[in-house]
Amino acid sequence: MHAIVELRNLRVEYKAPSAPDGKKVAVKNLNLQVRAGEVFGFLGPNGAGKTTTMNVLLGFVNATGGDAFLFDVNVREPIARQRIGYLPELTYYYKFLTAEEILRFYANIFGIERGLAEDRIDKLLKLVELESARKRPLKTYSKGMQQRVGLAQALINDPDLLILDEPTSGLDPLGRMKVRAIIQRLKNEGKTVFFSSHELGEVETICDRVAIINQGELKVEGSVVELVTKHQANLEQIFLNFIGYQPELAA
Amino acid sequence: MSTVSALAGVVVKELYRRKDFYVLFVLTALVTVLMGSMNFFHDKNIAGFLKEGCLWLIWISALVIAIVTTARQIPAECENRTIFPLLAKPVTRNQVVLGKFAGCWLATGIALVIFYVFFTIVAGTRENHWPVVSYLQALWLQWMMLAIVIALALLGSIVFAAPSSNSTICFVVVLGILLIGGHLDQVALRQPEPLRSIVYALYFLMPHLEWYDVRQFVFFEQGTVSWRACGLATLYAWLYSGMLLLAAWIVFRRKALNQ
Numbered sequence: 340m341h342a343i344v345e346l347r348n349l350r351v352e353y354k355a356p357s358a359p360d361g362k363k364v365a366v367k368n369l370n371l372q373v374r375a376g377e378v379f380g381f382l383g384p385n386g387a388g389k390t391t392t393m394n395v396l397l398g399f400v401n402a403t404g405g406d407a408f409l410f411d412v413n414v415r416e417p418i419a420r421q422r423i424g425y426l427p428e429l430t431y432y433y434k435f436l437t438a439e440e441i442l443r444f445y446a447n448i449f450g451i452e453r454g455l456a457e458d459r460i461d462k463l464l465k466l467v468e469l470e471s472a473r474k475r476p477l478k479t480y481s482k483g484m485q486q487r488v489g490l491a492q493a494l495i496n497d498p499d500l501l502i503l504d505e506p507t508s509g510l511d512p513l514g515r516m517k518v519r520a521i522i523q524r525l526k527n528e529g530k531t532v533f534f535s536s537h538e539l540g541e542v543e544t545i546c547d548r549v550a551i552i553n554q555g556e557l558k559v560e561g562s563v564v565e566l567v568t569k570h571q572a573n574l575e576q577i578f579l580n581f582i583g584y585q586p587e588l589a590a
Numbered sequence: 591m592s593t594v595s596a597l598a599g600v601v602v603k604e605l606y607r608r609k610d611f612y613v614l615f616v617l618t619a620l621v622t623v624l625m626g627s628m629n630f631f632h633d634k635n636i637a638g639f640l641k642e643g644c645l646w647l648i649w650i651s652a653l654v655i656a657i658v659t660t661a662r663q664i665p666a667e668c669e670n671r672t673i674f675p676l677l678a679k680p681v682t683r684n685q686v687v688l689g690k691f692a693g694c695w696l697a698t699g700i701a702l703v704i705f706y707v708f709f710t711i712v713a714g715t716r717e718n719h720w721p722v723v724s725y726l727q728a729l730w731l732q733w734m735m736l737a738i739v740i741a742l743a744l745l746g747s748i749v750f751a752a753p754s755s756n757s758t759i760c761f762v763v764v765l766g767i768l769l770i771g772g773h774l775d776q777v778a779l780r781q782p783e784p785l786r787s788i789v790y791a792l793y794f795l796m797p798h799l800e801w802y803d804v805r806q807f808v809f810f811e812q813g814t815v816s817w818r819a820c821g822l823a824t825l826y827a828w829l830y831s832g833m834l835l836l837a838a839w840i841v842f843r844r845k846a847l848n849q
Binding site: 394421434435450470502 | 596600607608627676678
């Protein structure tokens, strides 16, 4: 199957004056492929390099070495982001705008024609159950509502690839269930989803494949079913094993 | 183009949903109304001085709106992290710089129009005289000058992390240029070398914002500035703003944005 996301020997280094050699390696020669139509879970403990990898994919950070591609286009080209939707871990939107204004703003960014944009805004606000609050400024929204606006803005361009950075982090069980249901629906529509999460039960339920990284290095990659069968353990135990928390399970 | 205009639209919306502009407008309006209501011994000069005071207030208010609004744009995007979902779209950093510039310039232009309309109405009803072309020219030149100021503040907002330090530096630079910029060549003549060359270089390199101050034309009702000079000043403002925006883009383009 065709790779939508491809990382080739990706390396990211930061200046770190306190380190012996004056730099910190956040991602070490990472190779990864996410195929069309799959839900891919990107796992790792805090500080493992997940967000840095996503930052490279989104063009926020330049790689020190290697390459990253979205739809075969180097991520250094802004056009690589034409067909993606991104949901950050926390809600980073203009709080003085209303939900429909923020969606209209992003629709304008994508150059979506006005009639089509209004149509999509209506559909997305219905999808994320925010129709009744569409004219309220975001500063009056609860965290769960803001996260759902985030999901709506990530879908405004009808993307083929969704990059979600801990989409259910900090949400209550109902909010989490709603976000999960939306991801499931997107999967059924054939969208590719690349997401990071600490909710391993959730990852096990909705992901086709996962990759676990620790200290910037890829530890394991494969389908959830294969990993669970091979290691005779659930995803949480496998995760703890690969990050070195329970070394006795590695055998 | 749709990206730049979308970004500019957000800046304009932000300005009129915040209180800063309204406070400055109410303050200027109060002084203008006060000016309109004063009449000391039917002395035309006193009304003229008050008119100058009001124009001075419009200049200060417009500078405050331009610098403060611009200085917080990119740092606020980074601090509130709104820059991340934005740059995750097919948006270049160049478009961010241009969009912010266009938004701040447009927002300041709208504020200026409101100030000048109010000023024209009050001054006109007070003096039964409507030098609209002269006022329009003053408004246009002030807006052009503000393009340079906004581009300067935008560059500063990328170089300096804190909007407050950037605003302070911009105010000092702009007021310094407005007050002594036009006299630096004469100052240079009185200096020994190499200070003379340095002051001369400064005189030729700095943006001559004082050229855009035509308040004396409005105050003394000296008619209008020649249209040729007005056109050249406009061109100068665009060139200078363009250079400053280019510098802003060069600095911003490689800036690492870490979440």
